[in-house]
Amino acid sequence: AQSVTQLDSHVSVSEGTPVLLRCNYSSSYSPSLFWYVQHPNKGLQLLLKYTSAATLVKGINGFEAEFKKSETSFHLTKPSAHMSDAAEYFCVVSGWNTGFQKLVFGTGTRLLVSP
Amino acid sequence: NAGVTQTPKFRVLKTGQSMTLLCAQDMNHEYMYWYRQDPGMGLRLIHYSVGEGTTAKGEVPDGYNVSRLKKQNFLLGLESAAPSQTSVYFCASSSADRVNQPQHFGDGTRLSIL
Numbered sequence: 001a002q003s004v005t006q007l008d009s010h011v012s013v014s015e016g017t018p019v020l021l022r023c024n025y026s027s028s029y030s031p032s033l034f035w036y037v038q039h040p041n042k043g044l045q046l047l048l049k050y051t052s053a054a055t056l057v058k059g060i061n062g063f064e065a066e067f068k069k070s071e072t073s074f075h076l077t078k079p080s081a082h083m084s085d086a087a088e089y090f091c092v093v094s095g096w097n098t099g100f101q102k103l104v105f106g107t108g109t110r111l112l113v114s115p
Numbered sequence: 116n117a118g119v120t121q122t123p124k125f126r127v128l129k130t131g132q133s134m135t136l137l138c139a140q141d142m143n144h145e146y147m148y149w150y151r152q153d154p155g156m157g158l159r160l161i162h163y164s165v166g167e168g169t170t171a172k173g174e175v176p177d178g179y180n181v182s183r184l185k186k187q188n189f190l191l192g193l194e195s196a197a198p199s200q201t202s203v204y205f206c207a208s209s210s211a212d213r214v215n216q217p218q219h220f221g222d223g224t225r226l227s228i229l
Contacts (some may be wrong), residue, residue: 043221
C-alpha cells in the first residue's frame with residue numbers, strides 16, 4: 001500500500017524568503033511522486049515529478065524537490081517566495097492498482113505569503 | 116490549448132434532484148478519472164475509464180454513475196443527489212498506463228446539495 005503525509009497543514013512565509021513544504025511517503029516499491037499546486041477556484045496544476053531519474057527535480061516557477069529514499073521524503077522548496085505562490089500544494093504518490101493508475105494524495109499544505 | 120474542460124463550474128441542487136457533470140479533453144488521452152475533493156481529505160477517486168466504452172469503480176463510487184461514449188468525453192451522473200455529495204468534483208485525464216505519467220486536471224465543478 002502507498003501513502004503520503006504532508007507534515008504541515010499551513011505554512012506562512014514573507015515575500016522573498018525561502019519556502020519549504022514537507023512530504024513523507026510510504027511505498028512498497030520505487031515510487032513515482034508528484035507535486036501539484038491548486039490556486040483558489042482552480043484545478044490542480046503539475047509543478048514537478050520524480051520518476052527515478054535525478055533525485056533533485058526542478059519544476060515550474062522556480063520550485064524544486066529532492067527525493068531522499070533513506071528518509072522517504074520528497075520536500076518541495078523555493079529559494080524566494082512570491083505573492084503569487086500563495087496556494088494549496090499537494091504531494092502525490094502514483095502507483096498501479098489492478099488496471100489503472102492510482103494517485104494517493106496528501107491532505108494538502110496551504111502556503112500563505114505576506115508582503 | 117483547452118486541455119480538460121468541465122461544465123458546469125457551479126451548481127446548486129435540492130436533495131433528490133439529478134444532474135450530469137460533463138468533462139471534455141482535447142489531448143486524445145485514453146484514461147479519464149473523476150475525483151471529489153473535500154476539506155482535509157485530498158482527492159478521492161470516484162470512477163475511472165481506461166478507454167472509450169469502458170468504465171470502472173474507484174474508491175468512493177456509491178451514488179454516482181459514469182459513461183464514456185466518446186473518447187474525449189467522460190460524464191458523471193448523480194441520480195438522486197444527497198447533501199453528503201456536496202463537494203468539488205474534478206475530472207482528470209492521462210496519456211498512458213504508466214505510473215510515471217501525470218494526470219491533467221480540469222478547473223472543477225463546485226456542487227452544493229441543499
